[in-house]
Amino acid sequence: MDDLYRDYILEHYRRPHNFGVLESPDASFEGNNPLCGDRITIMLGIRDGVVAEVAFTGRGCAISQASASLLTDEIRGKRVEEVRQMTPDDLLDLLGIEVSPARLKCALLSLDTVSHALAERRPDGPGEPAAPAAAGGES
Amino acid sequence: MAETMTGARALRSAGDPAVEVATGDGPASAAGRAGRPFDPVALRADFPILSTLSHGRPLIYLDSAATSQKPLTVIDAVDRWNRVQNANPHRGIYELAESATNAYEEARARAAAFIGAPDARELVFVRNATEAINLVAYAWGRQSIGRGDVIVLTEMEHHANLVPWQILVQEADADLEFIPFDDEGRLRLDVLDVLLRLKPKLVAFTHVSNTLGTINPVREMTEMAHAAGALVLIDGAQAVPHLPVDVAEIGCDFYAFSGHKMLAPMGSGGLWARRELLEAMPPFLAGGDMIREVHLRRSSWNDVPWKFEAGTPDAAAAVGLAAAVDYLAALGMDAVRAHERDLTAYALETLRREIPGIAIYGPDADHRGGVVAFNLPDVHPHDVAQVLDRHAVAIRAGHHCTMPLHERLDLSATVRASFSVYSTRADVDVLVEGLHDVMRIFGPGA
């Protein structure tokens, strides 16, 4: 019935990849979607300009969770510069489902959070966690 | 599976009763229903949108707390205004302008009477409840709230009855206190009792919670607040469409409501306040129509309520509001409440029986308006809403502009089904079927 809830989406939702925490991430950010209360924290371990480790925690709908699961798989091993250049369309391709405008924010939360984490990363602090902050105005 | 239902939906469910209630001698309904038994199935014919399709299926509209649908009499009243009545109220001496002014003021009188206002001039037309509350926060609040003053709210408020007060207390260096609710979603009046010892200037609370559905004991709370010397503002956005409301009997000082939730057009709404309060308050917005005399360096204000109605109003929405009030009055608000109580009881019982593990928030049907917020085990409300949409079931998923309430329940979001006069047991049955489908997709065995 639903193009949205393909088996692999539900599979990523039930058993998300890279779900967990990094002890001392080089970059970290808590993003949220104030409309629906989705909230995820993405942590990155960066070595030699490459995303060596990645993990996420948080809760949200199937779309935002599957998106975080797929995105974290995708960026592990990628150069930070490449990750920075990822576009919403790249992520939607990765998801492989038709996302309605109302759910776009859910689908893109993970990429938005990764972008914020990289933007807030302290340039010279390997092993230094960036202070988590909320993406929206509220807490 | 829902496909098998399609033929049967929108028809009377075996359980849809016609409630026998005398409607008294209220104004004759344009729908011609006065004196007839209240029959939600029959009156659906008055609401054109209820015979539209969504994804090829009959629309099951269960989001009336967000906004209600509109009956033909309201649609026609707005149409008639634009065809043969339109002129700027209060601004012309030609015949058309005079009759436009009369229609606009007649709308005010009908809306005022509907909520039991002793005097039509105590009703200020505004766009919605949000604007009504902001008007009080700015006009009354700026004048009356100073450093160290206390305003008491509740933990179940819609953001519309929270954020304007946050802004006010920040500016005035005043304080907010909150009445919590218990596990059944009922306000803790014992805590109110304690908070009143702080001698608050204002106690502001919702009449009916838009998330928990709780019908608050507004009269008792008003008496308590008054005894402590506080004024009382009630957010009636979820009450006026669903219960008999009489502001004089409640005894409050300010009462806010939105027309669009009570079968009227968007852009109509009211702030009722006691005359002396309105007289003493400075204007909110300034411009045309709210003045008596304007000189280059000073002006004097018009009488109430026009002092608070700067600029050209949404007069078409106001006459639509009058038509909505007539429609509801003809049904009889006691009958409306009886119907929605019955339907809510049916929904609570059916959901609990049919959906294992469902969490439903708020009190029993006797203390609850037609609002049922819930969660399914391990399925996010957005996903529930998405699947239900494919069943043409329109419900709300999210925080419903009550983030603090959700925080208090340690939830990020809920699913909310909400009812109005035209909602039926058949609607609830389709909802339940849709939820079975959600469980099939997301359940452990899926």
Ligand SMILES: Cc1ncc(COP(=O)(O)O)c(C=O)c1O
């Ligand atoms: C209890 C309550 N108060 C205030 C509002 C705000 O209404 P409006 O958006 O019409 O101003 C709503 C609407 O959702 C509500 O449910």
